[in-house]
Amino acid sequence: MGNNLCHQTGERSSQFPQQLLKQDMGNCEIVLTAGHVENEDVECLVIPTDSEYSNIKQSDKPSFTQLNGKCVFVAARKKQKNQILAVVIDKEIVLNSDKSDDEKQTIYGAVQEALKIAEQKQMKSIGFPVFESKDNTTSATIMLMAIKLSVTEQKIKSLKRIVITLDHIEQVSSFKWVFQQVFRGNQQMANSRTYSNSIMDQMESISIDVVKPKQISTTKEVKP
Numbered sequence: 001m002g003n004n005l006c007h008q009t010g011e012r013s014s015q016f017p018q019q020l021l022k023q024d025m026g027n028c029e030i031v032l033t034a035g036h037v038e039n040e041d042v043e044c045l046v047i048p049t050d051s052e053y054s055n056i057k058q059s060d061k062p063s064f065t066q067l068n069g070k071c072v073f074v075a076a077r078k079k080q081k082n083q084i085l086a087v088v089i090d091k092e093i094v095l096n097s098d099k100s101d102d103e104k105q106t107i108y109g110a111v112q113e114a115l116k117i118a119e120q121k122q123m124k125s126i127g128f129p130v131f132e133s134k135d136n137t138t139s140a141t142i143m144l145m146a147i148k149l150s151v152t153e154q155k156i157k158s159l160k161r162i163v164i165t166l167d168h169i170e171q172v173s174s175f176k177w178v179f180q181q182v183f184r185g186n187q188q189m190a191n192s193r194t195y196s197n198s199i200m201d202q203m204e205s206i207s208i209d210v211v212k213p214k215q216i217s218t219t220k221e222v223k224p
Contacts, residue, residue, distance in 0.1 A: 015039050017165050021176060023183040025151045030144075030162050032179050034172060037165035040127035044082040046071075046114045048131055050089040070110040073117050084117055086110040088131050104142050107131045111146035118159055125161035136174035144175075144182045 017035025024030075037045060053061045062072050062085070074083040088110045110131065118126045133139040147162055166172055 016041070017163075020166075020172070021179050023179070025148070025183075028151055028156055028159055028162060030147055030151070030164075030183065032164055032166070032175055034166045036167060037127050037129045037163075040163055040165055042081070042125040042127040042161065042163060043123045044084060044118050044121070044126045046084045046086050046126065046128045048088045048129060049085050051087050053085060055089075056085065069113055070106065071113045071117055073121065082121070082123065084114045084126075086114055086131075103133055104138065107133060107139070107142045108146045111143055112150050112154075115147065115150045115156065115159065115162070116154065119154070119156050122158045124158065125163070126159060127163045127165060129165055129167065130171055130175075136171045137178065139171075140175040140178035141182075144178055148182055 015036070016039055017033035017037070019031060019033050021032040022029055033040065047056070049055055060074065060080075060083075062074070070087045072085045074085060076082045088107055111128070114128070115126065128143065130136075130139055131143055133142065143164060147164075150156060151162075164175070166175055
């Protein structure tokens with residue numbers, strides 16, 4: 001599974017993820033960190049899961065079948081943060097390389113839907129783990145472009161901090177590289193034309209209709 005980005009010092013402060021990169025977009029900051037996403041100082045955590053919520057504790061599972069959309073909001077309870085369960089794990093897609101475009105579409109849509117829900121709930125901050133795809137470059141490209149387009153197209157006002165937290169060292173170089181290409185402007189893109197072209201290739205395989213805001217939200221909420 002690769003090297004886990006855990007801090008082993010035993011100090012309390014070392015439990016908090018380390019900031020790698022940050023970009024301000026209007027009143028919202030997009031941040032790349034390394035560590036454990038559950039230790040992020042955010043109001044809401046996004047939890048990747050499958051359609052059966054098999055990695056979610058029984059007590060935290062929704063009491064209904066999700067028919068529309070990919071995300072379910074679970075309000076905070078006791079010491080647990082607000083959560084958005086995002087259905088992005090599909091064993092069929094992972095095993096079938098012909099469905100890679102479907103996988104990218106699923107990740108892209110889930111990121112944008114999670115941000116929309118957080119905005120509707122007037123959350124100030126949200127934390128994402130890495131949504132795994134066929135490789136780290138693909139994951140980084142889809143997630144960061146989905147965030148960038150959500151902030152610009154959906155005119156996010158409530159969210160002030162959006163974080164992606166890396167938990168394996170193999171993810172760092174790809175995510176830092178893509179982050180700089182996506183957020184640091186055309187100059188860096190020109191210096192890495194091959195890589196910028198790969199970003200465009202990834203985005204061309206995704207339906208841009210996902211960016212358009214839906215008129216009616218069909219996402220359901222789980223209350224404590």
